[in-house]
Amino acid sequence: MSSTQTHHDVDVVVVGAGFAGLAMLRELRDERGMSVRVLEAGDDVGGVWYWNRYPGARCDVDSTDYSYTFSPELDEEWNWSERYATQPEILRYVHHVAERFDLRRDVTTGARVATATWDDDTAHWDVTCEDGTTARGRYLVMATGCLSAVKRPQVEGMEDFTGQVLHTADWPREPVDLAGKRVGVIGTGSSGIQVIPRIAPEVAELVVFQRTPAFSVPAHHQVLSDAERAALKLSLPERREMLRNSPTGLSVPVTRRGALDDDDAAREQHYEEQWHSAGFGFLLAYNDLLISHEANRTASDFIRGKIAERVTDPALAEKLSPHTYPYGAKRPCVDTGYYETFNRENVTLVDIAAAPLTRATATTLETADAAYDLDVIVFATGFDAMTGSLLKPTITGRDGVTLQEHWAGGPLTYLGLMTAGFPNMFVIAGPGSPSLLGNVMVSIEQHVDWVSALLVDSEAAGTPVIEATEEAERAWVDRVNAAAAPTLYMEAASYYLGAEIEGKPRVFMPYAGGLRRYRRECDEVAREGYRGFRRSPEPSTDLQPA
Numbered sequence: 083m084s085s086t087q088t089h090h091d092v093d094v095v096v097v098g099a100g101f102a103g104l105a106m107l108r109e110l111r112d113e114r115g116m117s118v119r120v121l122e123a124g125d126d127v128g129g130v131w132y133w134n135r136y137p138g139a140r141c142d143v144d145s146t147d148y149s150y151t152f153s154p155e156l157d158e159e160w161n162w163s164e165r166y167a168t169q170p171e172i173l174r175y176v177h178h179v180a181e182r183f184d185l186r187r188d189v190t191t192g193a194r195v196a197t198a199t200w201d202d203d204t205a206h207w208d209v210t211c212e213d214g215t216t217a218r219g220r221y222l223v224m225a226t227g228c229l230s231a232v233k234r235p236q237v238e239g240m241e242d243f244t245g246q247v248l249h250t251a252d253w254p255r256e257p258v259d260l261a262g263k264r265v266g267v268i269g270t271g272s273s274g275i276q277v278i279p280r281i282a283p284e285v286a287e288l289v290v291f292q293r294t295p296a297f298s299v300p301a302h303h304q305v306l307s308d309a310e311r312a313a314l315k316l317s318l319p320e321r322r323e324m325l326r327n328s329p330t331g332l333s334v335p336v337t338r339r340g341a342l343d344d345d346d347a348a349r350e351q352h353y354e355e356q357w358h359s360a361g362f363g364f365l366l367a368y369n370d371l372l373i374s375h376e377a378n379r380t381a382s383d384f385i386r387g388k389i390a391e392r393v394t395d396p397a398l399a400e401k402l403s404p405h406t407y408p409y410g411a412k413r414p415c416v417d418t419g420y421y422e423t424f425n426r427e428n429v430t431l432v433d434i435a436a437a438p439l440t441r442a443t444a445t446t447l448e449t450a451d452a453a454y455d456l457d458v459i460v461f462a463t464g465f466d467a468m469t470g471s472l473l474k475p476t477i478t479g480r481d482g483v484t485l486q487e488h489w490a491g492g493p494l495t496y497l498g499l500m501t502a503g504f505p506n507m508f509v510i511a512g513p514g515s516p517s518l519l520g521n522v523m524v525s526i527e528q529h530v531d532w533v534s535a536l537l538v539d540s541e542a543a544g545t546p547v548i549e550a551t552e553e554a555e556r557a558w559v560d561r562v563n564a565a566a567a568p569t570l571y572m573e574a575a576s577y578y579l580g581a582e583i584e585g586k587p588r589v590f591m592p593y594a595g596g597l598r599r600y601r602r603e604c605d606e607v608a609r610e611g612y613r614g615f616r617r618s619p620e621p622s623t624d625l626q627p628a
């Protein structure tokens with residue numbers, strides 16, 4: 083399906099064939115009658131689920147809630163096998179959707195976008211790809227995802243390492259045999275926490291290089307029985323309504339009391355119950371865990387207590403216990419046997435906050451204190467999050483201004499959907515919207531519906547050039563900052579804040595006001611005739627190219 087030197091003239095160019103890009107394609111093509119070309123860097127559809135195929139990769143949102151909602155037939159015929167789907171099963175789902183709705187015919191794979199340039203005279207976006215593919219469309223939709231630009235830290239001498247070097251977010255498609263090898267894993271975020279317990283039993287030695295310990299709670303994966311699946315299907319309409327109207331897009335009931343509203347014994351019991359069932363939803367055990375230090379301390383202490391129970395060596399348990407930021411201020415993790423993995427004889431934890439990594443040699447990875455002989459090094463170091471994939475290509479808007487220039491101080495958006503000076507360019511579930519702070523599937527579908535409705539409205543009104551005004555953008559950036567300011571999110575060096583990349587502007591990027599409020603705001607803007615957007619007719623046809 084990969085093509086080179088081809089040109090596509092369409093209504094809408096979509097970048098990225100993950101969940102967002104495919105949903106955008108189906109909606110615009112099949113429901114709104116527009117022509118669409120999706121440009122995808124990978125060799126197949128799937129987005130993050132195409133790239134992140136490391137052992138143990140799976141979703142931590144219930145499979146039923148991490149599914150498209152546009153087709154009752156799709157719901158009927160697809161059967162998730164587990165509560166939290168594995169990466170291979172999610173990829174199978176994406177493939178099924180692509181085939182079921184005949185989406186691949188409008189996707190060009192192997193086409194990594196290099197440039198996108200707004201032509202003000204003709205009101206079109208011109209897009210070029212590294213493989214020579216070009217496309218032209220009146221609209222450009224960036225469906226590139228918040229977690230797709232891979233972060234590869236520089237370690238001196240890494241080029242001399244003669245073993246295998248892997249990254250969780252760019253895992254080979256062919257099987258990787260780690261059996262009997264000495265493996266080092268750098269990074270203990272969600273990816274590290276999934277891959278570490280999964281590979282520990284098969285490798286000879288596992289050395290985990292930890293810079294910042296994570297808070298992790300048990301995932302409680304479970305295979306779904308036929309009866310459970312049937313019950314889930316029956317509850318779908320109600321469940322989806324709940325997701326759409328919840329602040330998080332998760333099917334976890336919001337507790338309507340604060341942590342200190344319960345006395346110590348009641349709180350302990352509540353945490354204990356949540357620990358044994360909630361998974362990712364543990365963060366919602368009380369409604370003030372992300373706004374009150376005192377409340378948060380009770381949850382943080384509870385989790386640290388559990389780490390101490392799960393790890394037999396108290397000194398090791400302490401090393402694995404986070405103390406430098408509040409629980410939830412970085413994206414919380416869920417695990418299956420992560421902490422217990424450190425009770426194994428063949429697993430070593432290296433605290434690289436205390437003794438930083440210094441260099442790699444042909445056969446070792448070294449810290450300030452010691453050298454570790456390794457056959458394989460796995461980077462589980464995450465992403466240049468939120469803005470990385472948007473700033474990788476050169477996107478040039480009005481008056482030759484690039485997105486890199488416009489966003490030099492951090493992402494500026496109106497509703498997270500558009501950025502001033504970049505007419506007819508939309509971002510799906512990116513910075514300035516709730517995106518990573520909730521169930522991203524709910525965010526994606528909300529954006530897809532909203533953008534599609536705007537395009538249809540604009541075309542019908544004869545005003546197909548749309549742009550966020552500078553005032554609306556300024557006001558929205560203030561709203562994003564104001565929503566984050568009272569939260570504990572501000573107290574961790576997280577990727578929400580741009581702290582994962584040296585030199586990246588330190589601004590809180592997602593909208594922390596909750597999905598429900600955000601959806602209402604977007605709907606209100608639309609009802610008020612797309613308040614904050616400037617809309618104008620297309621330039622006269624004599625300016626169109628011959």
Ligand code: N01
Pocket residue numbers: 140141142143229235236250268269270271272273274276292293294413434462463464465518577582
């Ligand atoms: O990446 P991360 P991830 N030297 O950024 C460390 C989603 N996801 O791929 O905290 C040494 O969270 C870094 O340390 P520190 C989910 O949204 C979901 O794990 O920067 N260490 C940290 O420990 C998740 O949040 C699922 O000090 C370095 C780790 O690497 C997001 O993807 C599964 C370093 C990076 O953690 C990203 O997760 C997997 C350096 N130079 C992922 N640079 C599920 O759905 C970074 N680190 C379950």
